[in-house]
Every structure is written in structure tokens, then in C-alpha cells.
Amino acid sequence: MEKSTCTTTSQHTDLYIYIGLGVLSGNLGFRASLQVTAAKPGVVNFELDVQKEHTNRLNILHGGTIASMVDLGGSLAVASRGLFATGVSTDLSVTYLSSGGKIGDKVLAEVTCDKFGKTLAYTNIKFTNPAGDIVARGSHTKFVALAWKDPQNIVEQLKEQNEQNP
Numbered sequence: 001m002e003k004s005t006c007t008t009t010s011q012h013t014d015l016y017i018y019i020g021l022g023v024l025s026g027n028l029g030f031r032a033s034l035q036v037t038a039a040k041p042g043v044v045n046f047e048l049d050v051q052k053e054h055t056n057r058l059n060i061l062h063g064g065t066i067a068s069m070v071d072l073g074g075s076l077a078v079a080s081r082g083l084f085a086t087g088v089s090t091d092l093s094v095t096y097l098s099s100g101g102k103i104g105d106k107v108l109a110e111v112t113c114d115k116f117g118k119t120l121a122y123t124n125i126k127f128t129n130p131a132g133d134i135v136a137r138g139s140h141t142k143f144v145a146l147a148w149k150d151p152q153n154i155v156e157q158l159k160e161q162n163e164q165n166p
Contacts, residue, residue, distance in 0.1 A: 034069075036076070041158050042113045044076045050105045061100030061107065066127060066136050070094055073111035074123035074140025078147075081116050082155035087144035090120070094138040106130055119145045
């Protein structure tokens, strides 16, 4: 797997985005066309180059592709906060505002981890086209209580780095 280009304020965040993208995107047809463009604890930006496998019979971006990116994006945002395992989904919603594009178009996404608790993590994502028009938005809630027990977590290290470099 090739590593995505990722500008970040933390080497740890870069690693976790790399791990998350590899684990989560393998079977969704995103490997060659989804690129993480920026990441910092709690915020991840990525873009998708729309390919044939991402479209519906009308040859426009399939709603299921966007829903999958809500799921993927939420997990990446949680991973960017330092959890190695990102928990399980408890709720996912998508609002489609306009066509996300056709083959060859680019969809941009910014996902934030708005609340990161001991039991649940709440994320929001906005999808835009390159002109800045919002094409969809979503939210994703994850149950993270068991994920906190993973010895590979780096939550405290990221917190210390953020306190040192505000």
C-alpha cells in the first residue's frame, strides 16, 4: 500500500491516518483515488477522484460512496485523536444536497471529531466540489469505550504535543 500524502502537525497523526486509510479503504475502491491532503488531531481533509466504481447508473457519484466516505472519514478523525482502534459505528447519517459529480470530478471532504469522550466520539463531515459548493454533509457517532484499552493508543502523546505547540 502506498502512503497518502499528508501534511500534519504530528508524526503520530500521520501514522494513524496511514494505518486507518489502509485498513478502512481496501475494499471500498478508494485506494487509488482517495488522498488524505491534511490532518491534525481532530481534523482530517481528503479528496476523492471519482472513478467508474464510485458511480451509479446515471454515471454520477453514488450515494453509497458518499455514505462510505462518511464512515471512513469519521474513523479517520477518531484515529487522528490518537486511538489505534477507532471503535464501532452507532449512528451514521448523510444529507445529499446536490450531485457529487461524475467520473473524472473531484470531491473534497473535511471531517472533524467534535466530541471525543470515554464512551462515544462524534464526527461531522462536509463534502464540497472544487468550486466550494457543498454537495453533501454527514455525521458519524462511534462507540469507543473498548478502543481506549488498546495499548497502541497515543492519545496522551498527542495531547502533550498540542499543549507544547498550541
